[in-house]
Amino acid sequence: MKNNNFFYQEEKKELISINITPLIDIVFLLLIFFMLATSFIQKSTMEVNLSSGTSQSIEKKNVITIILKKDGNISLNTKLIDLLNIKKEITKKLEQNSNYIFLIKCHKKVEVQKIIRLIEEIRLAGTNKIQLRNF
């Protein structure tokens, strides 16, 4: 009886002490791989429709000029405006006349990031009628 108990205990001990170190090693390696190889940045796109030669006559009174200066300052019809307020201002303009075309005149050296941000603010205001030019 005593002997039987002894063997049972030995068997129990062996079962408990499974070597899990290789498993931890592999899991660590996988973790390091996924931490280095993955990113949480979400991709997006911005569509730009080109007129491709279709010249339309645009009335000057329907054009609102937005000037984007080299230092990033924005002026809407010669009035200096903050980027965060531009959506509100453009929404007001569109309520008056929905046919307004927004002409962005940007400095040659201004970064693309600023232009894209400005275009998005105008689009959020509810229009896609945007033209882009350099000065």
Next chain:
Amino acid sequence: MAIKKKIKQINLIPLINIIFLMLIFFMLAGTITKIDPYNISIPESIIKNDPSTPFLTLVIKKNGDVFIASKNKKKQLQNKNYLEILQQRKPKEIALKIDANTPSEHFVNILKILENEDITKVIVETNYKKN
């Protein structure tokens, strides 16, 4: 002897649990990024749009260098003149991967060139960032 035995048997199970949880989190929440051979940082946008892009991509670096890339990795287009390829293929849509710090003159110039090549739609690649 008894103390020695205790030191040897550190309980690793909580550690393994946490590592497993972290592994599962990174596997599910992240997306594996491809190596960008051009090493450019694309602009950020606050509007979330469909991230799928057309077959051909124009890559514009900060200094104004233009490259053309195709989704078909077997065909190396990078070293060829991009205008030649555009004239041969005559695509209607093209993706544009431009560095966020590129001066706008390069951006406007390339849009004019693409307009002259009868391309009607340009899809600018951006990184979505919540406002």
